[in-house]
Amino acid sequence: MAQATNKNRFDLTGRVAIVTGAARGIGKALAIGLAEEGAAVVVNYAQAADRAAEVVKEIEAIGGRAIAIKADVSNEADVARLTAETITAFGQIDILVNNAGIIYPGNAEDYPLDSWRKTMATNLDGVFLMSRDVGRHMISRRTGSIITIGSMSGRIVNWPFRHAAYNVSKAGVHMLTKALATEWAEHNIRVNAIAPGYIRTELTDQVSKEHPDVVNQYWEKGAVQGRIGDVDELIGATVYLASDASSFTTGEIITIDGGLTLR
Ligand code: NAP
Numbered sequence: 001m002a003q004a005t006n007k008n009r010f011d012l013t014g015r016v017a018i019v020t021g022a023a024r025g026i027g028k029a030l031a032i033g034l035a036e037e038g039a040a041v042v043v044n045y046a047q048a049a050d051r052a053a054e055v056v057k058e059i060e061a062i063g064g065r066a067i068a069i070k071a072d073v074s075n076e077a078d079v080a081r082l083t084a085e086t087i088t089a090f091g092q093i094d095i096l097v098n099n100a101g102i103i104y105p106g107n108a109e110d111y112p113l114d115s116w117r118k119t120m121a122t123n124l125d126g127v128f129l130m131s132r133d134v135g136r137h138m139i140s141r142r143t144g145s146i147i148t149i150g151s152m153s154g155r156i157v158n159w160p161f162r163h164a165a166y167n168v169s170k171a172g173v174h175m176l177t178k179a180l181a182t183e184w185a186e187h188n189i190r191v192n193a194i195a196p197g198y199i200r201t202e203l204t205d206q207v208s209k210e211h212p213d214v215v216n217q218y219w220e221k222g223a224v225q226g227r228i229g230d231v232d233e234l235i236g237a238t239v240y241l242a243s244d245a246s247s248f249t250t251g252e253i254i255t256i257d258g259g260l261t262l263r
Contacts, residue, residue: 009245013038016090017242018082020073020130021100023048025201026149026231028055030097033235034242035064039095042086043068046100065090073100073126083133092141095242096134098127098148098173103203105163116165123169124176131180131191139187147241149234150174150193152257160214161207170195174253181251190250192241197257199229224259 012034022031023045031041032055041059043066045052052068059066067089071082086093102122104115127148138144153163154170174193181191198204198219208215220227237254240246255261 010239010243011038012095012239012243015039015094015242016042016086016092017095017097018042018044018086018093018130018134019097019099020044020126021046022055022097023051023068025203026196026199026234027097027099029231029235030099030149030238031055031066032058032062033232033239034095034097035059035066036062037239037243038064039242040065040090042066042082042089044071044073044082044100046070046072073098073130074121076129079126079129079133082130083137087137093134093137094144096130096138096144096146097238097242098130098146100126101149101151101169103163103166105161105166107162108164111165119165119169120172123166124172127173127176131176135180135184135189138189139184142188144189145242145246146177146180146189146191147238148173148177148191148193150177150195150253152195152197152255152261154195154253155255156261159218177253178251185250190241190246192246192249192251193253194234194237194241195253195255195257196234197223197229197255197260199231199234201231204228219260222260223257224262227258229256229258 017034017039019031021027022043035041043052043055056066071078151170153167154174177193
């Protein structure tokens with residue numbers, strides 16, 4: 001049996017993390033959560049420069065180190081620059097959180113090809129490109145943890161709102177997680193995903209305003225815990241997967257959905 005120890009296995013002091021799409025919502029919470037455990041954080045954003053700067057300030061206010069870098073994760077040149085600028089600023093990358101994601105709802109029979117392609121470009125190509133470029137750096141250092149924010153929508157078909165493209169993109173990143181975990185275990189890199197259920201963000205607040213009955217019946221009552229989750233409720237699993245506490249965990253998809261997918 002393992003000996004009791006005072007070592008904090010969740011400590012991220014000295015580690016460097018990139019969180020994509022970290023200017024708001026889940027990404028912002030995860031960036032701050034990683035900084036609270038000691039990691040220096042790159043707050044990536046696509047458009048929201050002011051909000052990203054605010055997140056940097058929040059991290060600095062708690063004594064952490066952070067910088068904001070603009071980059072579109074679906075753009076190969078942007079991803080290469082984001083990776084290079086992070087290494088220039090902080091010397092290394094230990095943790096990558098692939099959080100940036102978009103959703104365009106719509107019935108499949110009327111769904112525009114352009115919306116399908118945009119969804120895949122950010123949700124699937126973006127995760128591949130970020131993982132590939134940061135993974136190459138991690139391979140050279142023989143250490144690293146990659147965490148992708150997938151979705152319960154990669155496991156089940158949400159109802160009554162329809163968004164087949166989003167479901168397919170999230171199922172894709174779950175399989176990409178398993179494939180990369182398998183390829184890169186020999187380089188001491190772990191690759192995992194988190195599959196959240198309904199989490200309160202600006203995006204879901206808007207849906208709650210427009211369709212309160214659907215949200216109550218399907219999102220809140222659908223979860224055995226009877227509610228929507230908070231962004232902060234994803235921090236624990238992210239810190240776990242980023243840290244040495246999860247040293248024997250790879251290729252795993254951790255569902256955090258208040259039990260919605262249980263029934
Ligand atoms: P959100 O509030 O809409 O935030 C998404 C962030 O992604 C935005 O800050 C946006 O940046 C960034 N982004 C979008 N496209 C980008 C691109 N091409 N390159 C770089 N950044 C980009 O979304 P959220 O609700 O926090 O969701 C975050 C992740 O969790 C997504 O992957 C989503 O699919 C997943 N998820 C969410 C829920 C939920 O209930 N909220 C449930 C399951 C999974 P800018 O603001 O700079 O444009």
